[in-house]
Amino acid sequence: MDETPTPFARECAARGWDHPAAFLRAFESTAVLVGEEVAVTDRQFRRWRQAGPPRPRPRAWRVLHAMFGVSPLDLGFPGPEPSATVEASPSTMEEVNVDRRAFVADSLGAAASLAVGSSDAVGTAHILELSEGLRSLYTLDDAYGGGDVRSLAVRHLRRVRRVINTGSYPDTIGRQLQLLAGETAEQCAWLYYDADDQDTARRYWGEALTTATMLRxxxxxxxxxxxxxxxxxxxxxxxxxxxxxxxxxxxxxxxxxxxxxxxxxxxxxxxxxxxxxxxxxxxxxxxxxxxxxxxxxxxxxxxxxxxxGHAELDYAQGLLYTEAGHHTAAVPFLRAALAHQDRTYGRNRALYRLTLARGLVQAGEVDESAAEAVGSLEHLEEVESGRVTRRLAEVRDLLASADAASARQAGEELTEYAQQKGDG
Missing domain, CATH: 1.25.40.10 (Tetratricopeptide repeat domain)
Structure with a gap:
């Protein structure tokens, strides 16, 4: 087995940060110095020291850059830089880890630049730009969940409404703008639903339904x-x-x-x-x-x-058996749902894997459940979804009630991850 230290591990050792406690103290003090509200855990530090480390989140990336004086790319972390302009499409989302906010800034840039005044005529080009912004929100949601994307969707809805209320356009364009506002309100509702803010989701769905009724x-x-x-x-x-x-x-x-x-x-x-x-x-x-x-x-x-498609229906079949208490019968369908789920749907993959872990522990397969639960943390690195967080807590509680070493270890890792996620 290759014991050669990674570039990150070598640089930590050179600075006296090869022990977790020393590194965490240095990281915390640097974060305070540069004004970044972010923390790391022993587990993250250990993963960063291994070959093929996960890409740090943007705030942690900036702290690492300040600590070492070089880009984390030079320390062996995968790119791109959080500040880099990244061109991505739905077909490549599974291949490139993209900073959510950097990507959406690129995707919504054209729509955000619209500043339609009362004397400006709104035409098809504006509709296309605003529609492209909405499609970008769909892509971001599929990959990352509603937590971070919802505020961007609300801003996009405000842009559409501003165009409606300050622009000059014929009735045909006006109907398209109103429909776009309704579709964007619906997307806002979905994102708040996924973030588990149900009251706000209901309000936006009400707005979308009003628009649908008005436009028939x-x-x-x-x-x-x-x-x-x-x-x-x-x-x-x-x-x-x-x-x-x-x-x-x-x-x-x-x-x-x-x-x-x-x-x-x-x-x-x-x-x-x-x-x-x-x-x-x-x-x-x-x-x-x-x-x-x-x-x-x-x-x-x-x-x-x-x-x-079939992944969604496999998942639905698994939930049907789960609700009936037939947990062993549910597992093959939940496993198939995860296997069939397209990798562009990062949030769904995280949810499906945690649901599989839940089904396994309910079926008495504790060791396998623990492995799936810990493995799901890989999917969660870039996902911000209240529904996924709730499922994570369910799995953690079920593992805590199981009398097995693997369950206790997995429960500790899930707890540590949840605490770090809340702090970060």
């Missing part, structure tokens, strides 16, 4: 109703969730998109599962699976439904 736009109305169904089930209101999904289904039939109907059917199945109507839930989930397999025969699904 079926697509936006279906999206909001399906989203409200999901939220209702998440909050323990499955009857509301079912009724909202049925309302979305009634409006979606005429659109002729099998994938959209499959997504809505899966929301119905989730609500029925929580209502303890397992027979109806299984039937509706089977309908959902058949419809997604016919996705190429009807109209294409809307862009926002691109995430829906």
């Amino acid at each position: 736009d079926a697509g936006l109305e279906i999206l909001v109703l399906a989203s409200l169904s999901m939220q209702a089930s998440y909050e323990g209101r499955p009857r509301d969730g079912y009724d909202l999904a049925r309302a979305a289904h009634q409006r979606a039939v005429s659109l002729g998109s099998p994938v959209l109907l499959s997504l809505i059917a899966s929301r119905e199945a989730r609500a029925l599962t929580l209502m303890r109507d397992q027979s109806s839930a299984r039937k509706r989930l089977a309908d959902s699976m058949r419809m997604v397999d016919r996705g190429d025969r009807g109209r294409p699904a809307p862009e926002w439904a691109a995430f829906h």
Whole structure:
């Protein structure tokens, strides 16, 4: 086994920081000096000393740069620099770790630069720029979750509203702007939902539904109703969730998109599962699976439904068995959901892996659960999602109740990570 010290380990030793306590003290004092509110743990220091270390977060990156006087790239950490301009697309998000805020600054730059005054005419170019900003928010959410992205979405919504209220445009452009405002409000709602701020999410969904009603736009109305169904089930209101999904289904039939109907059917199945109507839930989930397999025969699904597919349905099947108490039966579906999930969906991969860890410990596979739980920390490095944080706490509590050395060790690592995440 190669024992050659890494560049980072060599530089730490040269400065007398080769012991965790010494390094953490130096890091803390440097962070205070440069005004960065960030802390590291023994575990992070150990991982940084190993070959192929994870990329530090931007605040930690800046502290390391100040400590050593050289870029962390020269210490063996992967790039890019947090301040670097990074061009990324959904197809490459899994290959490049991108600072969330640097990436969104690039993605939304054109839309942010709009300063439409009362004498400025708004045209198709403005619509395209603002729409591109919204698509960038979708990409960021898929990769990183709603925690950091939500404030950016709110700012984008303000831009759209400013254009609406200060610009000059014909009615055709005005309708497109209003629809864009509704779609952006819906995205704000989703991001706050993912961050587990349900009251704020409900307010933005209400705004989006008002816009959909005003414009009589079926697509936006279906999206909001399906989203409200999901939220209702998440909050323990499955009857509301079912009724909202049925309302979305009634409006979606005429659109002729099998994938959209499959997504809505899966929301119905989730609500029925929580209502303890397992027979109806299984039937509706089977309908959902058949419809997604016919996705190429009807109209294409809307862009926002691109995430829906076999991974999502495997996950739904696993949750159905979990709610019924059949934890051993749930595990293969949860494992398949993780295996099938596209790597561009970083937040979903983190959630799926933690849910698999939960299912394993509930099925009595404690050692494997502990391994999956610790392994999930790799996915969490760049994810900010309240739903994922809640699932992490569930897994930690379940492991704490298991009488096994692997469970205790994993529980300690999860606790340490959660504390560091809260402090950072």
